[in-house]
Amino acid sequence: MPAHTHTLANGLQLAFERRATPGFSFHLRVPLGSAHDPEGQEGTAGLVEEWLYKGAGQLSARQFQDALDDLGVRRGGGSDAEATFFSGSGLGADLSAALALFANLVRRPLLPESELPVLLDLARQDLESLQDSPAERLGLAARQLIFAKSGYAHPTSGTLSGLAQITPASARTFWQRAGARGSILSVVADTEAQAVFGLTEQLFGDWQPGDAQPVKPHPYLGGAAHLPDDSQQTHFTFTGRGISPHSPDWFAWHLALTALSGGSASRLFHAVREERGLAYTVHxxxxxxxxxxxxxxxxxxxxxxxxxxxSVMLSELRRWRQGLTQAEFGRAQNALMASTVFGSESVRSRSGGMARDLALFGRVREPGEMRAEIGTLTLEKVNAFLDSYDPGPLGLVSIGPQPLSAPQLTGSGAAHV
Incomplete structure (x- = not known):
């Protein structure tokens, strides 16, 4: 059945899909993430997400976890640059009780001060562990190159100096910005849509709108950075311009990328790993x-x-922009079609996908709609897109004994997206 959407008066967006299943799954997205961290207190969002679970409503941390376990609810979530996430799944009869627990979690957390030192220490350990992971250090350096000093430039774990400045009062003030406006709740269950709408109104209808505003990333492409490291490998990443999610070429871009780097038959895998043995991992x-x-x-x-x-990767990028073969197009189209099928099969992945759709596209995309759009693509359409697609100047970040030269596909210099 198609998804139903509804928006409460306070701004909370709801997406519901009825499915013949004994279980339920929900996903709650609150638009407050590490990009919203107060300047000088980087790491606040990630810390608060952990702190929320230390008791809510009338329940202590242990009682809250016991309540979830008594219901057999599997929980998940976390935070990224843009939002904090909460998810739960269990048996259909327990949807109301489970959702009520999470409503208390986001709306009435206890946030006990005694728990904060332990969470701060764990966050510091997490940051220090980054030094042992070249890939993590590479990713952080790439963020700093692309997003400069914006909130997107630091990891969710924050910075050591930022964590040192976080206080119980500042962390509470941060979460007080969270509210219904911009938040998204998606639910998949075997029940009536009006029942879910009514439950949501009961649990969240008087939630204050909050003041979490979107943070524009303003990525800056081009340039190079290198992290000296006396290691046995050189890791590198490059970043270029993509295609807007709202562009009619969105699926053409994804199909073309599948042909470029979508498995053992892809161009990068064959040219870099199979043909020359240059790298075990490339994508x-x-x-x-x-x-x-x-x-x-x-x-x-x-x-x-x-x-x-x-050099080989850049050469493949140039050749890729000259067009796919019919065989490559067919394999990539089938793979993309299959991913939409498998991505919507489980209720957990479907509820998460609906929330992402509302946040990214402003609507819930139906699996059949996506398959139909992929099915309308032709080799000629995809190759025409590739002929006009320009990733622009590429930003390069490497970690290893020696720096790499900054890559260029076309043009020169750096550019804002």
Whole structure:
């Protein structure tokens, strides 16, 4: 059945899909993430997400977890640059009780001060562990290159100096910005839509709108950065311009990227790994940050062969923009079609997908609609798109003994997206 959508008077958006299943799944997205961290207190969003689970309503942290366990509810969530997420799944009869627990979690958390030092210590340990992961350090350096000093430039874990400035009062003030406006609740269950709408009104209808405003990322493409590291491998990533999620070429871009880097038959896998043995891991794909889409590529190779690895990847990017073959198009179209089928099969993935759709596209896309749109693509349409697509100047970040030269596909210099 198609998804039903509804918006409460306070701004909370609801998406519901009825499915013949013994269970339920919901996903709550609150538009307050690490990009909203107060300047000088980086890490607040990630810390608060953990702090929320230390008791809510009349329940202590232990009682809250016991209540979820008594219902057999599987919980998930976390936070990223744009939002904080909460999800739950269980047996259909327990939807009301489970959703009531999470309503208390986001609206009436206890936030006990005694728990904060432990959470701060864990956050510091998480940041320190980044030093042992070249890939994590590479990702952070890429964010800093692309997003400069905006809220998107630091990890969800924050910074050591930022964590040192967080106080119980500042963290509470941060979460007080959360509210119904811009928040999204998606539910999949075997019940009536009006029953879910009524339950949502009962639990969230008087939730204050809040004042969490979207943070524009303003990515800056081009330039290079290098992190010296006496390691056995050189890791690198490059970033270029993508296609807007609202563009009619959105699916053409994804299909073309599947042909470029979508498995063992893809161009990058064959050219870099199978044909030349340059790298075990190589890929390129879409990255969406703050509503902006970017093209991102990654590989890890020996320091001696890293320049050749980068050169081959760029050569494949140029050749890719000259068009796909009929065989490549057919494989990529089938793979993209299959991903829409499998991505909507489980109730958990479907509820998460509906929330992402509302946040990114402003509506819920039906799996059949997506398959139909993918089915209308032709080799000629995709190749015409690739002929006009320009990733622009690429920003390059590497970590290893020696820096790599900044890549260029077309044009020169750096550019704002």
């Amino acid at each position: 390129a794909g879409p990255q969406v940050v703050g509503g902006e889409a970017l093209l991102s590529g990654y590989a890890a190779s020996t320091p001696q062969r890293a320049p050749e690895t980068l």
